[in-house]
Amino acid sequence: MRIEGDEEGETPHHHHHHTSVREMRERIERLAVPERVKADARAVFDAIAEAESAVHGEKVENVHLHEVGSWDALADVLAVCWLMDELEPDQILASPVHVGSGMVKCAHGLLPVPAPATERLLRGIPIYQGELRGELCTPTGAALLRHYARDFVPMPRLRVEKCGFGTGKKDFPAANGLRALWGETEEAGERVLELVCNLDDMSGEAVGFAMERLLDAGALDVTTTPIGMKKSRPGIMLTCMCRAEQRDMMLRLLFRHTTTLGVREYACARYTLSRSMRSEETPYGALRVKRAEGWGVRREKPEYEDLAKIARKQDISLREAAEAVLSREF
Numbered sequence: 595m596r597i598e599g600d601e602e603g604e605t606p607h608h609h610h611h612h613t614s615v616r617e618m619r620e621r622i623e624r625l626a627v628p629e630r631v632k633a634d635a636r637a638v639f640d641a642i643a644e645a646e647s648a649v650h651g652e653k654v655e656n657v658h659l660h661e662v663g664s665w666d667a668l669a670d671v672l673a674v675c676w677l678m679d680e681l682e683p684d685q686i687l688a689s690p691v692h693v694g695s696g697m698v699k700c701a702h703g704l705l706p707v708p709a710p711a712t713e714r715l716l717r718g719i720p721i722y723q724g725e726l727r728g729e730l731c732t733p734t735g736a737a738l739l740r741h742y743a744r745d746f747v748p749m750p751r752l753r754v755e756k757c758g759f760g761t762g763k764k765d766f767p768a769a770n771g772l773r774a775l776w777g778e779t780e781e782a783g784e785r786v787l788e789l790v791c792n793l794d795d796m797s798g799e800a801v802g803f804a805m806e807r808l809l810d811a812g813a814l815d816v817t818t819t820p821i822g823m824k825k826s827r828p829g830i831m832l833t834c835m836c837r838a839e840q841r842d843m844m845l846r847l848l849f850r851h852t853t854t855l856g857v858r859e860y861a862c863a864r865y866t867l868s869r870s871m872r873s874e875e876t877p878y879g880a881l882r883v884k885r886a887e888g889w890g891v892r893r894e895k896p897e898y899e900d901l902a903k904i905a906r907k908q909d910i911s912l913r914e915a916a917e918a919v920l921s922r923e924f
Contacts, residue, residue: 795853
């Protein structure tokens with residue numbers, strides 16, 4: 595990547611190790627790259643500046659970026675942001691961060707690893723120190739991880755399609771490399787039980803109460819199906835889905851709260867999408883949004899109670915509330 599005449603990997607002609615946040619933003623704005631890439635790059639450097647501001651007790655606009663203000667740091671950040679813009683991954687997962695150990699030499703002298711700004715950027719992210727001596731995660735790397743990674747977990751079940759591997763210039767007893775895997779996550783199937791009974795002599799209220807008690811006790815799902823029984827009597831098939839360790843408790847509840855004389859058990863595999871919840875600020879207050887993804891699928895849906903609260907307050911329909919707060923229809 596070439597930035598204003600400097601080739602990445604060459605000695606730059608314009609070293610500027612004390613770059614202000616404003617100057618860095620201006621550099622980014624002058625670059626001929628897509629607007630989304632500029633926005634992501636600004637966000638990464640803003641995060642670094644905020645971390646430095648907190649560490650030094652200075653206002654953000656007074657912070658000067660030292661090592662991370664160099665042209666090669668800008669090239670690193672832009673390369674990542676541009677690549678992410680091109681790839682458009684559904685999600686980015688990272689392993690817990692190995693920060694290294696020992697001391698690191700920076701503009702303020704020798705400091706323990708992780709350096710203060712790096713530690714600030716990694717707050718809330720799982721980190722660990724190993725036997726390798728040296729700095730394995732820089733403020734730039736920490737800011738990129740915080741900006742892009744959705745979660746920091748051991749490698750999930752993944753159908754790998756491509757792999758990228760890059761090495762650093764420092765020599766360590768172990769390989770100094772970073773590996774990126776591109777693929778599709780696949781949730782493992784969970785073994786569950788279905789406990790089923792037929793009922794023909796219970797009122798709707800009594801069946802509803804039994805379902806409530808099963809769900810309160812932790813059943814994964816409880817459903818009813820209308821069926822025809824012997825002597826042409828209409829009935830209800832009650833199905834309780836639970837985990838194997840819940841079997842005895844659910845059986846007790848079924849026999850206690852229904853009139854059944856017997857329960858059938860079926861073992862089956864259950865495949866699910868991974869679920870998460872985020873909160874979005876809207877003109878009408880916070881709105882929780884549920885996300886489900888996996889198996890090549892991703893979808894989002896606003897939390898009903900939050901959306902209904904907005905619709906009631908504004909005297910509009912649920913659809914109009916969704917359009918008003920999210921500018922799109924779910």
